[in-house]
Amino acid sequence: MLLGPALVGALVGLTMISFTVIFLNMTSSPHLADLYTSGITWPPFGPKARKYWAGTHVSERVFGLTAVAEPLETTRVSVQAIGKPMLNSTSAVIVETLSLAEPVYPQEVAITVEDTAATASYMLQVFKWGIFPESITISGDTAFGKRFSQCIPWGYLYWNHTVHLPKGLLILEIRVTYSHFEMSFPWKKRSNNSFATYFDPALPREKCTMWAIPSWAQATVAQASAHGCFYGLQPRWSSCGQTRQKNTERFLQFFQGNVSGRLCASTIVPGTSNLSNLVCRTMLPSPAALAINVSEILPQKSKDTQAKFTMPLRMPSGSIDLVGDGSLYQPRFGFTFTLRKRTVAKTFLVATGFAESVVVHGEGLRLTIADCAALAHATVVELTVLSEDLDCHLESLSLENGTKLDIIPTARRVCQIDSMAEMCEHGWKPSSSFALPVPFFREHLLLRTADLQLVGQPTCKSFTNFGEPFDDSEKMAVSLRLNQERSFWAFILGQELHVEPSSESCWRSPELCVIDFHQAWASSLHNESSKVFVTVAAPEDYNISWKRVIQVYQGPDLFREEKALRAEREATTTAHLCVEPSLKVTKECGGALKSSTIQAMFDISIKSDIRSLRFEASFSCSDSFFRQQSVVLEMTLANWL
Numbered sequence: 001m002l003l004g005p006a007l008v009g010a011l012v013g014l015t016m017i018s019f020t021v022i023f024l025n026m027t028s029s030p031h032l033a034d035l036y037t038s039g040i041t042w043p044p045f046g047p048k049a050r051k052y053w054a055g056t057h058v059s060e061r062v063f064g065l066t067a068v069a070e071p072l073e074t075t076r077v078s079v080q081a082i083g084k085p086m087l088n089s090t091s092a093v094i095v096e097t098l099s100l101a102e103p104v105y106p107q108e109v110a111i112t113v114e115d116t117a118a119t120a121s122y123m124l125q126v127f128k129w130g131i132f133p134e135s136i137t138i139s140g141d142t143a144f145g146k147r148f149s150q151c152i153p154w155g156y157l158y159w160n161h162t163v164h165l166p167k168g169l170l171i172l173e174i175r176v177t178y179s180h181f182e183m184s185f186p187w188k189k190r191s192n193n194s195f196a197t198y199f200d201p202a203l204p205r206e207k208c209t210m211w212a213i214p215s216w217a218q219a220t221v222a223q224a225s226a227h228g229c230f231y232g233l234q235p236r237w238s239s240c241g242q243t244r245q246k247n248t249e250r251f252l253q254f255f256q257g258n259v260s261g262r263l264c265a266s267t268i269v270p271g272t273s274n275l276s277n278l279v280c281r282t283m284l285p286s287p288a289a290l291a292i293n294v295s296e297i298l299p300q301k302s303k304d305t306q307a308k309f310t311m312p313l314r315m316p317s318g319s320i321d322l323v324g325d326g327s328l329y330q331p332r333f334g335f336t337f338t339l340r341k342r343t344v345a346k347t348f349l350v351a352t353g354f355a356e357s358v359v360v361h362g363e364g365l366r367l368t369i370a371d372c373a374a375l376a377h378a379t380v381v382e383l384t385v386l387s388e389d390l391d392c393h394l395e396s397l398s399l400e401n402g403t404k405l406d407i408i409p410t411a412r413r414v415c416q417i418d419s420m421a422e423m424c425e426h427g428w429k430p431s432s433s434f435a436l437p438v439p440f441f442r443e444h445l446l447l448r449t450a451d452l453q454l455v456g457q458p459t460c461k462s463f464t465n466f467g468e469p470f471d472d473s474e475k476m477a478v479s480l481r482l483n484q485e486r487s488f489w490a491f492i493l494g495q496e497l498h499v500e501p502s503s504e505s506c507w508r509s510p511e512l513c514v515i516d517f518h519q520a521w522a523s524s525l526h527n528e529s530s531k532v533f534v535t536v537a538a539p540e541d542y543n544i545s546w547k548r549v550i551q552v553y554q555g556p557d558l559f560r561e562e563k564a565l566r567a568e569r570e571a572t573t574t575a576h577l578c579v580e581p582s583l584k585v586t587k588e589c590g591g592a593l594k595s596s597t598i599q600a601m602f603d604i605s606i607k608s609d610i611r612s613l614r615f616e617a618s619f620s621c622s623d624s625f626f627r628q629q630s631v632v633l634e635m636t637l638a639n640w641l
């Protein structure tokens, strides 16, 4: 894309540190006598090589270059860096510096050497490289003869910097693995075993920072180019500790770099930020890793320990802090080792679900499923619970009576809810999915008014055999409720009435819910008109049908009596009612809801003090739990006559 074919060859060569690719350009003179850069250069400078790869560490801001020519054989040397004026010199040495903050990537420098007869051209492309910590593996034997081991990606630990350890460890064996990275060819797929370059042409240069990258927690460095944004991504967190050591080792050998390391740890006095008993130890180098065995820094029951690493890389050109107090890869307060238990509430933050094609909306671990459409063809509700802790997941989910739900594979559509779920492109959050048969749910809701409570059993991989990883005073619970709110609307004379279909009467007797509208009635019919229009509206998937309209009054013997009234069903909402703003929600008045209006006249010949009107309509949704839901709108007319 941005690289010429020769450089592509050079880079591939470098990545494999293979020495078979050499660029020959058999001109005799003029030529450069030497070429120095502030970084690392490949291939090594030689009379025949005309194209070079220069590597600059990701922490550097400027890149320096010195070109040297034979004064007697040269008439002019010029250096042209992209976006800078051409530097000319008639002397033998020319020095150029490039600012690496420029949105040019990779930067290119063309060097021309002239004598009286000919010209020779050299090309240098400047790339960023780094060596990043990849993971920490913590292991150790316990007094009971069991071996604990956990590999934690450094990137994950950077954000969630608490390491939970089991009780009874005799020693702490810590191994920090590091890996080499070059910001060169963009990769298409996330790598399991190396840091990889990504390129996003849609991310503009001013936004090209780590925080703008969708998977920012797993990014390393970002670099703007004129065409988009280059960035580095860590190896997949799910393949912790699997980076290819050989590549890193060969890179270090070739450029004569040595990584060393120290671990300093102190005890945190509980409830304060006071640190005490500082212990510092040198780590031992091993291929692409540093290791140490210590027992002094084991946390105690009431005291955590806090650890910081220092990892200098020494190269002939100088020393670079791979991890240190000032580096991007050291969390400010270091890593915490603790014997405290995890908390369910911080580990399981998100649950989600699907019923056929409909997302079961949730807020935390409380899910709401909409009646009708959502349950139209569903036989199961698929529930997924995500864990924020890479080591933990939900092992089972049970009904209150102890029946465990079947475990099912997590659907990829979970990625629409949380793109960090483990099956998503850059995801890592362990996820567990369960099938809740719709009949269980229906049965529960028809019998009770409460939400359906499911009880979960969490577990952590590295704690198998090491006791309960979670604070056992906590219970992991997922609750599921049915949402029928606002499945229908009612209007008298076009004025909206407050409808609360989830009111108790609807739950107790789902076939018949009575909604009382005294207030509305009294005010709407204030002018004593005896004609009333009632409109009901519901979403598209409901069928509405009117049953009857009756007038209820107190008969001569003081008992409640009823009289059916003649009612006319209006085919559509009558046009004059559409002037009421609230009716704009109905299709007939330009909205989306299906509606139906009925008109009735009171029988004013009945002499009674207490009168009310009941309009009975039924709403049916062929696939709802409540197959036929009749709604009775009862209006009491106060001060009539």
Ligand SMILES: *[C@@H]1O[C@H](CO)[C@@H](O)[C@H](O)[C@H]1NC(C)=O
Pocket: 078, 085, 086, 087, 088
């Ligand atoms: C170097 O020489 C080139 C070509 O002769 C000229 O265009 C350029 O302006 C010169 N640069 C400087 C800094 O004088």
Ligand SMILES: *[C@@H]1O[C@H](CO)[C@@H](O)[C@H](O)[C@H]1NC(C)=O
Pocket: 159, 160, 217, 346, 347, 388, 389
């Ligand atoms: C773990 O880190 C992620 C960021 O990568 C963060 O969203 C999450 O809240 C952290 N979880 C805990 C338990 O600290």
Ligand SMILES: *[C@@H]1O[C@H](CO)[C@@H](O)[C@H](O)[C@H]1NC(C)=O
Pocket: 192, 238, 239
């Ligand atoms: C990466 O690891 C995952 C499992 O962790 C595996 O399914 C996938 O095939 C691996 N990819 C490569 C390229 O090895």
Ligand SMILES: *[C@@H]1O[C@H](CO)[C@@H](O)[C@H](O)[C@H]1NC(C)=O
Pocket: 269, 272, 274
């Ligand atoms: C902890 O620090 C506080 C001030 O931050 C100090 O008053 C206290 O004496 C310290 N305690 C110990 C045990 O060092």
Ligand SMILES: *[C@@H]1O[C@H](CO)[C@@H](O)[C@H](O)[C@H]1NC(C)=O
Pocket: 173, 284, 291, 292, 293
């Ligand atoms: C730490 O101990 C383990 C097991 O005893 C051993 O294999 C390893 O080499 C030791 N590592 C160091 C750095 O001493």
Ligand SMILES: *[C@@H]1O[C@H](CO)[C@@H](O)[C@H](O)[C@H]1NC(C)=O
Pocket: 256, 257, 258, 314, 315, 316
């Ligand atoms: C790195 O170690 C090697 C072998 O131990 C040594 O030859 C080389 O000089 C060291 N490099 C630096 C920069 O210290």
Ligand SMILES: *[C@@H]1O[C@H](CO)[C@@H](O)[C@H](O)[C@H]1NC(C)=O
Pocket: 399, 401, 402, 403, 440, 443
């Ligand atoms: C638990 O409840 C479900 C649904 O109500 C039922 O199918 C199952 O048989 C019950 N299990 C036990 C052990 O009672």
Ligand SMILES: *[C@@H]1O[C@H](CO)[C@@H](O)[C@H](O)[C@H]1NC(C)=O
Pocket: 527, 529
């Ligand atoms: C009374 O009803 C008539 C028609 O039914 C209407 O034109 C009039 O505005 C109403 N008056 C009041 C005060 O609501």
Ligand SMILES: *[C@@H]1O[C@H](CO)[C@@H](O)[C@H](O)[C@H]1NC(C)=O
Pocket: 541, 542, 543, 620, 621, 622, 623
């Ligand atoms: C509504 O009624 C029509 C005609 O009777 C019927 O075909 C349709 O299935 C019904 N729809 C629902 C959601 O009940």
